[in-house]
Amino acid sequence: VDREEKIVLQEIKIGLLGLGTVGSGVYRILTERQKFLAQKTGLNFIPKRILVRDLGRKRAVAVDPGLLTTDPTQVVAHPEIDLVVEVLGGVEPARSLIAAALQAKKSVITANKELIATHGAQLYQLAREQGVDLFFEASVAGGIPILGPLQHSLAGEDIEAVYGIVNGTTNYILTAMTEQARSYADVLAEAQALGYAEADPTADVAGHDAARKLAILAALAFDQYVDLDDVYCEGIEKIKPADIAFASQLGYVVKLVAIARKKAAGLEARVHPALVPAGHPLAGIKGVFNGIIVEGWAVGSLLFTGAGAGQMPTGSAVVGDIVAAAKNYVAGQRGKPGLGFVKKSRVLPMEEVENSYYLRLQVEAGTMAVAKVVRHLSEAGVELKTLEICKGNEQVDLILKTSTVKEGIFMQVLSLLQAERDIKQVDAVIRCLVE
Amino acid sequence: VDREEKIVLQEIKIGLLGLGTVGSGVYRILTERQKFLAQKTGLNFIPKRILVRDLGRKRAVAVDPGLLTTDPTQVVAHPEIDLVVEVLGGVEPARSLIAAALQAKKSVITANKELIATHGAQLYQLAREQGVDLFFEASVAGGIPILGPLQHSLAGEDIEAVYGIVNGTTNYILTAMTEQARSYADVLAEAQALGYAEADPTADVAGHDAARKLAILAALAFDQYVDLDDVYCEGIEKIKPADIAFASQLGYVVKLVAIARKKAAGLEARVHPALVPAGHPLAGIKGVFNGIIVEGWAVGSLLFTGAGAGQMPTGSAVVGDIVAAAKNYVAGQRGKPGLGFVKKSRVLPMEEVENSYYLRLQVEAGTMAVAKVVRHLSEAGVELKTLEICKGNEQVDLILKTSTVKEGIFMQVLSLLQAERDIKQVDAVIRCLVE
Numbered sequence: 036v037d038r039e040e041k042i043v044l045q046e047i048k049i050g051l052l053g054l055g056t057v058g059s060g061v062y063r064i065l066t067e068r069q070k071f072l073a074q075k076t077g078l079n080f081i082p083k084r085i086l087v088r089d090l091g092r093k094r095a096v097a098v099d100p101g102l103l104t105t106d107p108t109q110v111v112a113h114p115e116i117d118l119v120v121e122v123l124g125g126v127e128p129a130r131s132l133i134a135a136a137l138q139a140k141k142s143v144i145t146a147n148k149e150l151i152a153t154h155g156a157q158l159y160q161l162a163r164e165q166g167v168d169l170f171f172e173a174s175v176a177g178g179i180p181i182l183g184p185l186q187h188s189l190a191g192e193d194i195e196a197v198y199g200i201v202n203g204t205t206n207y208i209l210t211a212m213t214e215q216a217r218s219y220a221d222v223l224a225e226a227q228a229l230g231y232a233e234a235d236p237t238a239d240v241a242g243h244d245a246a247r248k249l250a251i252l253a254a255l256a257f258d259q260y261v262d263l264d265d266v267y268c269e270g271i272e273k274i275k276p277a278d279i280a281f282a283s284q285l286g287y288v289v290k291l292v293a294i295a296r297k298k299a300a301g302l303e304a305r306v307h308p309a310l311v312p313a314g315h316p317l318a319g320i321k322g323v324f325n326g327i328i329v330e331g332w333a334v335g336s337l338l339f340t341g342a343g344a345g346q347m348p349t350g351s352a353v354v355g356d357i358v359a360a361a362k363n364y365v366a367g368q369r370g371k372p373g374l375g376f377v378k379k380s381r382v383l384p385m386e387e388v389e390n391s392y393y394l395r396l397q398v399e400a401g402t403m404a405v406a407k408v409v410r411h412l413s414e415a416g417v418e419l420k421t422l423e424i425c426k427g428n429e430q431v432d433l434i435l436k437t438s439t440v441k442e443g444i445f446m447q448v449l450s451l452l453q454a455e456r457d458i459k460q461v462d463a464v465i466r467c468l469v470e
Numbered sequence: 471v472d473r474e475e476k477i478v479l480q481e482i483k484i485g486l487l488g489l490g491t492v493g494s495g496v497y498r499i500l501t502e503r504q505k506f507l508a509q510k511t512g513l514n515f516i517p518k519r520i521l522v523r524d525l526g527r528k529r530a531v532a533v534d535p536g537l538l539t540t541d542p543t544q545v546v547a548h549p550e551i552d553l554v555v556e557v558l559g560g561v562e563p564a565r566s567l568i569a570a571a572l573q574a575k576k577s578v579i580t581a582n583k584e585l586i587a588t589h590g591a592q593l594y595q596l597a598r599e600q601g602v603d604l605f606f607e608a609s610v611a612g613g614i615p616i617l618g619p620l621q622h623s624l625a626g627e628d629i630e631a632v633y634g635i636v637n638g639t640t641n642y643i644l645t646a647m648t649e650q651a652r653s654y655a656d657v658l659a660e661a662q663a664l665g666y667a668e669a670d671p672t673a674d675v676a677g678h679d680a681a682r683k684l685a686i687l688a689a690l691a692f693d694q695y696v697d698l699d700d701v702y703c704e705g706i707e708k709i710k711p712a713d714i715a716f717a718s719q720l721g722y723v724v725k726l727v728a729i730a731r732k733k734a735a736g737l738e739a740r741v742h743p744a745l746v747p748a749g750h751p752l753a754g755i756k757g758v759f760n761g762i763i764v765e766g767w768a769v770g771s772l773l774f775t776g777a778g779a780g781q782m783p784t785g786s787a788v789v790g791d792i793v794a795a796a797k798n799y800v801a802g803q804r805g806k807p808g809l810g811f812v813k814k815s816r817v818l819p820m821e822e823v824e825n826s827y828y829l830r831l832q833v834e835a836g837t838m839a840v841a842k843v844v845r846h847l848s849e850a851g852v853e854l855k856t857l858e859i860c861k862g863n864e865q866v867d868l869i870l871k872t873s874t875v876k877e878g879i880f881m882q883v884l885s886l887l888q889a890e891r892d893i894k895q896v897d898a899v900i901r902c903l904v905e
Contacts, residue, residue, distance in 0.1 A: 064626065064768050071628050075693060172623060178769035180623030187622055188607060188615030190797075191499065191789030193506050258510060316775070319754055333499050334613035334776065334786035340751070341772035351768035354626030362625075368803055 044079040047361040050110035050141075051085040052132055053123040054103075057146050057173070058085070059096040060350025061120060065357075072354075078361050084110045086123075086132075111136040118360050120353060121145040130154055137161045137169065142369055144356040146173035146349055152247035156260050159376040166370035168363055170356035175248045176201055176325040178348025179341040180355070185255045185329070193332035197256045198294040201248040203323035203343040204232045204239035205271050205291040209308075210321045213279050213288060219272065231323060241270035242306040245293045253295040253304055254376055256329070261295075265382035267305035274308055278395060278463045281434050282310050285421060287393075288318045292468060301381035303388050310393050310436075310467040317468070386443030391420065391470040395463040396433045396452065400426070404457035408433060415440070415448045420470070432462070439470045479514040482796040485545035485576075486520040487567055488558040489538075492581050492608065493520070494531040495785025496555060500792075507789075513796050519545045521558075546571040553795050555788060556580040565589055572596045572604065577804055579791040581608035581784055587682035591695050594811040601805035603798055605791035610683045611636055611760040613783025614776040615790070620690045620764070628767035632691040633729040636683040638758035638778040639667045639674035640706050640726040644743075645756045648714050648723060654707065666758060676705035677741040680728045688730040688739055689811055691764070696730075700817035702740035709743055713830060713898045716869050717745050720856060722828075723753045727903060736816035738823050745828050745871075745902040752903070821878030826855065826905040830898040831868045831887065835861070839892035843868060850875070850883045855905070867897070874905045
């Protein structure tokens, strides 16, 4: 007899809400690595009940049909279940079911960024009141450990900024547009065919998914939460191959970045495309990968990269949280969350945020337009960093980069430029990550 | 009156062993960020006693002279001190002082890689017996949170490999040799002048420092500790600009890598220069920066990068551990370390480790030498991946890369080649990170 089998391990019984992509990954890790996890943690993790919509549906993962139920109370109110894992996604019924589980004094692990970004403060408060844990590492950047380090290893660090690439779909699209000089629509269609983008891609391409992750990152980095509506959000739908090519000539790549930065007057919190210098660590994050930079007063700049999504990476993050919650449960140490969701942040209006800008304008031939652009910028105290005049057969383009200026001032300059008859139209305005 | 000042915070009194570079960084963070830390943690961190060698010495950091002592018992046995921070470096007296502090039931935070790599198991055991914590995040890769994520966020992950660039001095030297086509001796002298390399640089350039960090990483990644003597260790002293240039032509950069990898028969644990493909994430880690890759069964490949040394980044890692140890202290939850140092690993002998190899040979003119190289490799079942013949005025060089082969077999082939009269000498043998 194998000696290990004789040791009676404490059982941790898990209720799973959902058995989709991430849920199946969690189930696979818990069952295929059950013995490994037992050796590593001294705990025996047992999936006990799994909420599904359809009991008869064929599944990619082999699950004991006796575990499946369509009745959520069989999970969230089951007397034997110690931990509840929510991988349904969306706000409802996830919110109500998590609340019910917390009220039944069960610690909850969730991968649900939409829910935590919008109801994190309320659910955190409920978990605190009930003396149980609410963990959500998998809600940001899939398998990359980022919320854990922010709360633990960096607990003594005065964090100044958290920013990076947190949406794999848009990074895949921008990478393909860059490397293959293809249009947004063309690459989006391919990404949809490959399953990297949803049939309705809005949440990803309009930046909403990145904004949700940013709200969660900001809450844990700055011990303040932000109202999701206060996060400025601009997607990649209008990015043109021409601008990617011009950016490349200037030594930049175009990325969708999410930025949270502590300022004296409040918090910057914004998601938008940005020109990233080719030598910058974020420029090397390609395809569906994610990369997050943490800047701290003492530690300087840290970069965390890895798979930002996917069944097994996201499942790994959920299981990491399951192990942590189980250890707290066994030690009688549940319900000691950080400060993350206590105070609400003042988010700076976008007009107050400083950026440098890339601009592409269609102008009348001749030197008048250039002179006007230079004059309007200079009158507003904005420096011209680079200027390229591009004469085609039918049109003249000005491509320029400005010095750093408050967005409000820059937008006033832009209105003045648009009112000039020599300036036919503004074809692109993209912020730069660094001047 | 500021409302915050009225709240009576729990005080955590800290004893510091050492006030050198890292110690001064810790002191600066604790004092310059005292109010910030109090708001963030609800605890008031107070440096209480600091062990120094010379009370009268002038210091870069302004310290209340009343805190300084030359008597270690004033720190490790002080009845009011809750946590002891060891930043002396070296094995003794650090080991004895840490043991005394643990025996006095004080949790200990150390940045001492040499000590943990050699006496980690013994000190871990003592901490466990005494029911206190022993934390050492700062001992590996300065400010980069890596030991924390390995123990917490990745607690549910079956980790297959941990590898990367963990020594800033050698990475600075190799980066300068690569970018400026300079010799090892030349760049080393410059690094010494700039303070990036010690007067006696052996610990860094011979790979010992990286081996110590690898031993600690392996202990936490695989829940097994390794005997430092079992870690294969080869430094950068013999790396020639010629090989850096040839590697570059082939699409590689030369880096000093530390690799720990779980295999069925045991653990690979080794430090040596390696050819890293130019597109590999580690190729982009330049200068004094560190980069560590964690490969897990479910999570795939994660990369952690940042400053691998320096006063403030290393100080930040120490303070992160101080906060964690203080939280455990306040919660009455000390002395629950992971499994890291319980079992001893079987480290595979280097002959059993598989690599592909870069080789530079000086040969007699004519085709005989090439034929012999090809025959010996092929008889041993080794494929030739690339072959370049480089004819100079006075000598003919063969530059080649092999397929993956066990080191023992490759070394036999190398002996056969060295015995051939057509092959004048072997000028370089460098392992490749990936075939």
